[in-house]
Amino acid sequence: MLKTRIKRGPKKQFGQNFLTNKNVVKRMVETASVTKEDTILEIGPGKGTLTENLLLSGATVYAIEKDRDLIPGLKEKFSEYIKNKKLILIEKDIRDINLKSLKLKTGSWKLVANIPYYITGEIFRTFLENKIQPSSMTLMVQKEVGQRVVARDGKESILSISVKVYGKPTLVSYISRGNFFPAPNVDSAIITITNINKDFFKGFSEKELFEILKTGFAHKRKFLFSNLSSIISGEKLQKAFRKANIPLNIRGEDLSLSQWRDLAASI
Ligand code: SAH
Numbered sequence: 001m002l003k004t005r006i007k008r009g010p011k012k013q014f015g016q017n018f019l020t021n022k023n024v025v026k027r028m029v030e031t032a033s034v035t036k037e038d039t040i041l042e043i044g045p046g047k048g049t050l051t052e053n054l055l056l057s058g059a060t061v062y063a064i065e066k067d068r069d070l071i072p073g074l075k076e077k078f079s080e081y082i083k084n085k086k087l088i089l090i091e092k093d094i095r096d097i098n099l100k101s102l103k104l105k106t107g108s109w110k111l112v113a114n115i116p117y118y119i120t121g122e123i124f125r126t127f128l129e130n131k132i133q134p135s136s137m138t139l140m141v142q143k144e145v146g147q148r149v150v151a152r153d154g155k156e157s158i159l160s161i162s163v164k165v166y167g168k169p170t171l172v173s174y175i176s177r178g179n180f181f182p183a184p185n186v187d188s189a190i191i192t193i194t195n196i197n198k199d200f201f202k203g204f205s206e207k208e209l210f211e212i213l214k215t216g217f218a219h220k221r222k223f224l225f226s227n228l229s230s231i232i233s234g235e236k237l238q239k240a241f242r243k244a245n246i247p248l249n250i251r252g253e254d255l256s257l258s259q260w261r262d263l264a265a266s267i
Helices: 022-031 049-056 068-077 079-083 117-129 143-150 158-164 206-216 224-228 234-243 257-266
Strands: 039-043 060-065 087-091 110-114 136-142 168-175 188-194
Touching (some): 022 049, 022 110, 022 136, 022 168, 022 188, 049 060, 060 068, 068 079, 068 087, 117 136, 117 158, 136 143, 143 158, 143 168, 158 168, 158 206, 158 257, 206 257, 224 234, 234 257
Parallel strands (some): 039 060, 110 136
Antiparallel strands (some): 168 188
16 A cells, blocks of 8 residues: 655645745844844744754754644754754744743844744734843844835834834845745745834833824824824823924824824823
8 A cells, every 4th residue: 555645735824935045044144143142032943944044153043833743844954953952942832932931031132033924913012012022123024014114105103113112123125925935925025123122111101102102093094183182181182292392283104203202201
């Protein structure tokens, strides 16, 4: 009887689009300025293409992979690194990872990953808002997400401001779909967020700022003032706008980062 070998293809539900172009992988590692002193967290090592380049730079890598079928291949490929504790391979959903249990310390590690796009928003939120923040994040994201994060069209969004309050985002390069297998239905971009910290929050909390942001962007066509008046009384709001020197007829997308700060501090 013929032995049938089950060959499992990439899994769509896990957002598996493996990088096939070595130059793109190198570009990511260079962008993150990875050195041998670095501790890197990689989400979704997949078949280990990016992982390998991170390890070659001498860094210590924590790689978190949800798909258990990929674990044996990774264990085999990197057995030496695992033995030497340069690679810590963890089979888990990234959303269930407790950074404290990995013994990571605030600002002392970097996130580098070709992420599964279905959890892009969660990844931004989880790691930017975390008490144990990374010093930088270098990510492959969907092209439109990359453009929106840096506000390429000059219009801010809840996404761009939510990132900029924590760090400095840069769109490094567009990466076309042909650099992945299987090719996704969208093009991608490498972005990096550097200088991550929480210095922005002085005189108001993260929670307070995000409440204002969410409400301020709730109806895009309305003025910011009108959006915010659903949670703050008109009189108080007028005072705050005056104090922050912000015109009443401005839309959320036209407010700069420092104006958001002034407004949050005045409310
Ligand atoms: N880094 C590899 C693979 C990127 S594809 C490369 O560049 O080629 C995305 C990877 O994330 C896949 O390996 C997928 O199995 C994994 N993944 C998907 N959802 C995940 C989750 N919730 N937590 C951790 N890994 C996940």
